[in-house]
Amino acid sequence: MAVHHALRLRLDSRALTHNWLWLQRTAGVPAGAAVKADGYGLGAVEVTRLLGDAGCRDFFVSTWAEADALGPLPNGCELVVLHGIGPQDLEAALASHARPVLNSREQVTRWKEAAPGRACDVMVDTGMNRLGLRTEELDQLDGLEIHTLHSHLACADEDSAMNAVQLGRFAAVATTVPARRYALANSAGICLGRDYSFGLVRPGLALYGGVPREEAEGHIAQVAYPEAEVVQRRTIKAGETCGYGATWTAAADTEAAIINIGYADGYLRCFAGKGSASIDGKLLPLIGRVSMDLVALDASALPDLAEGDWVTLDYDLPAAADASGLSQYELLTGLSERLERRWT
Numbered sequence: 001m002a003v004h005h006a007l008r009l010r011l012d013s014r015a016l017t018h019n020w021l022w023l024q025r026t027a028g029v030p031a032g033a034a035v036k037a038d039g040y041g042l043g044a045v046e047v048t049r050l051l052g053d054a055g056c057r058d059f060f061v062s063t064w065a066e067a068d069a070l071g072p073l074p075n076g077c078e079l080v081v082l083h084g085i086g087p088q089d090l091e092a093a094l095a096s097h098a099r100p101v102l103n104s105r106e107q108v109t110r111w112k113e114a115a116p117g118r119a120c121d122v123m124v125d126t127g128m129n130r131l132g133l134r135t136e137e138l139d140q141l142d143g144l145e146i147h148t149l150h151s152h153l154a155c156a157d158e159d160s161a162m163n164a165v166q167l168g169r170f171a172a173v174a175t176t177v178p179a180r181r182y183a184l185a186n187s188a189g190i191c192l193g194r195d196y197s198f199g200l201v202r203p204g205l206a207l208y209g210g211v212p213r214e215e216a217e218g219h220i221a222q223v224a225y226p227e228a229e230v231v232q233r234r235t236i237k238a239g240e241t242c243g244y245g246a247t248w249t250a251a252a253d254t255e256a257a258i259i260n261i262g263y264a265d266g267y268l269r270c271f272a273g274k275g276s277a278s279i280d281g282k283l284l285p286l287i288g289r290v291s292m293d294l295v296a297l298d299a300s301a302l303p304d305l306a307e308g309d310w311v312t313l314d315y316d317l318p319a320a321a322d323a324s325g326l327s328q329y330e331l332l333t334g335l336s337e338r339l340e341r342r343w344t
Helices: 013-027 036-040 044-054 064-070 090-095 105-114 135-141 161-174 187-191 317-324 328-333
Strands: 007-011 058-061 078-081 099-102 120-123 146-150 181-183 224-236 254-259 276-279 282-287 295-298 310-313 340-343
Touching: 013 044, 013 187, 036 044, 036 064, 036 328, 044 058, 044 064, 044 340, 058 064, 064 078, 064 090, 090 105, 099 105, 105 135, 135 161, 254 282, 317 328
Parallel strands: 007 340, 058 078, 078 099, 099 120, 120 146, 146 181
Antiparallel strands: 007 224, 224 254, 224 310, 254 295, 276 282, 276 310, 282 295
């Protein structure tokens, strides 16, 4: 029996591949793709297939569970697990085609003992102070077959002096630690210029429509479009309120469309008074609060909008981040599985 979905996430495959190609051209070196968190919520399996078809050959997930869920990669593609190998990960890591990124002395020792001679990646900390070996610990790497040496920028989305500091530190490390490749830049780091590219870049957010820095404005295309079905159309009479807390009062008779989305779907309460949807180019402002499963829109501009029709939430990531106060990352990864993913 076919089940009707009253929520969907329309995903633009051309926009995804366009964004990857622009990032690779800008970097001037091969661009991989961060597909952790289920492809930032869009669906890692399909993202990997689409980008693999476009020419991407390096994919990054966070954990071995994510690597297993991703399944076989397109021919010639490689998978890397960013969080490395914890005490409980060895069985999965040794059975997997994926490479670990070793992040600590403990992980280095664990890999040397369990998989001598097998290639791995390594993360070196150049100032993020999150994952990675400190520069004074790099003598631990003797005897490792390092495929890619990584570091990660802490402030790439800002004009911070820290960017140049980390660049200098990583460039120095790259002259002393032998590896097949070196990788520093994420989406924002790519926008800092080709000095940050080294041999590989690891975009994430910008692949999926996020704009990490102003240099990417006008180049990155929107990929994800949340769409919701109208559950009911109703007239809210002048002086009546709408929604929890009675926070919105109709100044005049108002035509409202109640749509099938709410904070349980990742469309959060911070959009109250700021969010909107559109159809046929006409704006439908959100009225009242966002509840768990429902949102009310002012549908006065669309007299024919009715039960069963669909509207598109205004979800351009930079604009939605400004309106909501959420980061572009949260806006993407917070969308729930109740939205049926549909690639077009």
